[in-house]
Amino acid sequence: MQGKRIFIKDIDHYLLPPNDLPASVAPSLHRIKRGVGTNGTNGEVQANGVNGDVNGHAHANGHTATNGVTPDTNGAVSNGSTNGVTNGTNGTATNGHTNGHTNGHSNGHTNGHDSVRPYPYNTPAEPGNPTVMPRALQERFHWAFLIRDPHFSVPSYFRCTIPPLDKVTGFYNYSPLEAGYDELRRHFDYLRREGLVGPRVATRSDLSVEDESKVKKTTDEICVIDADDMLDAPAATIEAFCNSVGLPYTPDMLIWDTPEDYKVACDAFEKWRGFHNDAIESSSLVARTHKHARKTEEQFDEDWRKKYGPEAAAMIRQTVDANMEDYLYMKQFAVKV
Template identity: 50%
Template sequence: MSTKPIFVAAHPRACSTAFERVFMTQHDTIHCVHEPFGDAFYYGPERLSSRFENDKQTRLDSGFSESTYASVLEGIEREVSQGKRVFIKDIDYYLFAPDRKPTSIAPSLLSATNGQTLNKNHQNGNSSKGQDASHCSAEPGNPTVMPRAIQERFHFAFLIRDPHYSVPSYYRCTIPPLLEITKFYFDPLESGYDELRRHFNYLRDTGLVGPQVATRSDIDNTKIDSDPNIAKPTGHEICVVDADDLLDSPAAMIEAFCKSVGLQYDPGMLRWDREVDHRVANDKFEKWRGFHEDALHSDGLQRRSHKRAQKSEEEFDAEWRAKYGEEAAATIRRTVDRNMADYLYLKKFSMRV
C-alpha cells in the first residue's frame, strides 16, 4: 500500500477545498498541506505569474517573497518526517509557466535532476528573480518546473469540475463583494485545465500513474508508450475525481478515493463540526482569504438532495448575463469553451461508484 505523500492536483474552483476538509478531520494520522506551490508561483524569486510582478509590497506582505520551489518542497519533507501521511491539495498550474510558455526546471530544483539534495542557496533568495530569468533548464518531455525525480516521491491524484460551474465560480471571487477580500482580478489563463491535462498525460505516459484506472474495468489502458530509460512505472492507479460525482455520492467517492491512494476510510471523515476542525481549517485557508468561504462555513460533505439539472448552453448564457452582465457573461463563455475539451478528456478517466 502506498505511503507516499498524496498530491491532489486540481484547477481552481473544483470543490477541492471541501474535498480537502474531509482529510483535515483525520488529525492523528494525516497532515494536510494547503496549496503550497502558490507561494513560489506568485510571490517568490522564481515566480512565474505576473499577477504581482509590479506589486512588490504585496509580495512582501504575503510572507512568501523568499519562497522558492525548493523551500516549498523542503517544508513538505519536514512534514513527511513527522510520521503522518501527508495530503497535499494544490492548483496544478502553479507548476507551469502561464499561457503555454516554455516551462523549465526551477533553478532551485536543478540539482535534483542529478539525484542530489535540493540546492540550499536558492532557499535564501539567491536565484534569478522574475519570470524571464527564473528558469534555465528543461527536462525532455516534462512540462512542469518539478524534475521527474522529485515527482516520483508523490502519489498523484486529480480533481476536476465542469467548467460551466468552476469558471463562473472563480469569476464570482473576483468581483464585489468578494473582490474586497481576495484582491484578485479574473484571469482566464488561470482556469487550469490545460496544465492539468498536460501534467496528467506526462504522469501517465511516463508511468508515474497507471495503467490501471481506479474503479474502472471498462477501460483498456494497459499499454503505456513510456520511455524505458526514464523509470519503471510506479503502479499507482489513475485516480480522477469529478466534483459532480463527489457531490452526488460523497461517501462512496471518498471511500473509493481512499482505497486508491492507500488511506483508511472512516465515515466520520465527512463531518467537520467540531471546534478543532474549524480551527484547523481557518488556519490552513488564511492565506487565500475569500476563496474558501463556502467550505469554511460548512460542517460536512453532504450528498445533494437531487442530481444537478441539465442546462442548455443558452440557459447557461442567460444565467451568467443575469448574474454578471453582458460583458462578463461573454468572458465566462469564452473561458468555458476554451477549457471544455480538456475537461472532457480528463473526465474519461474519472472514477465511477
C-alpha cells in the same frame, strides 16, 4: 507503505508554463543529492487542480482535504495523509480559490500592478517534461486528480475577483489563463507516458487496455475524481479515492463538527479569505438533495448575463468553451461509484 504520508494539494497551472511554452526546472528544485539518506520514498500526496473548492466543502476532520479548482475543480493527489477529498478545478474539483495566489497575486499581477517574475529559468530542461518539477521529484508522489465542469468552476472563480468579494479575497484581476485545464491535461499525459500513473484506472476495469503483466508493481493506478460526482455521492466517492491511493477509509472523514476542527479550518483558510467561507461554515460533506439539472448553453449564457453583465458573460463563455475539451478528456478517466 510504512510510516506517515504527507498530503499536498496544488494547482497545475503553477507547475507548468502557460500556452504550452517549454519548461525548465525551477531553481529551488534543481538540487544535486549528496550523502546518505537522500533517496526519497513514495510518501507524499500531491493534489493539483484548477481554481477552487467544490461548493465550499473543503475540509475533513480538521485535516487538509483534496481540492483542486479555484472555484471548483481539477486536482491531483499524491500519497499522503488525507482525511477526505473535496473539490478541485483547474485543483482536481475544487470551489473557492486555491491557485497558489497570495493576496491578489494573479499571473504576474499584484492588485493590478505588474510584478517581476524570473521565468524562464536559467536551469536545465528535461526533454518531454512540461513542468518545472524534475521527474526524480515527481517519482516520489502518488498522483490523483480532481476536476470540475468549467461551466461551474469558471464563473465560481470569476465571482471571487469582482465586488463585493474582491475586497475580501484580494483578487482584483481575472485572467482566462488561470482556468488551468490545459496544464492539468498536459501534466496528466506526461505522468502516463512516464509510467508514473496507470495504466489501470480506479474503478474502471473497462479502461485497462494495456497488458498489466508488464506494469511495475509500484505503478499507481489513475485516480480522477469529478467534483460533481463527489457531491452527488460523497461517501462512495471518497471511499473509492481512499482505496485507490491506499488510505483507510472511515465515514467520519466526512464530518468536521468540533471546535478543534473549526479552528484548524479557520487557520488553514486564513490566507484565502472569501474563497472558503462555505467550507468554514459547514460541518460535514453530505450528498446534495438534487443533482444539477442540465442547462442548455443558452441558459448558462443567460444566467451569466444576469449575474455579471454581458461583457463578463462573454469572457466566461469564451473561457468555458476553451477548456471543455480538456475537461472532457480528463472526465473519461473519472471514477464511477
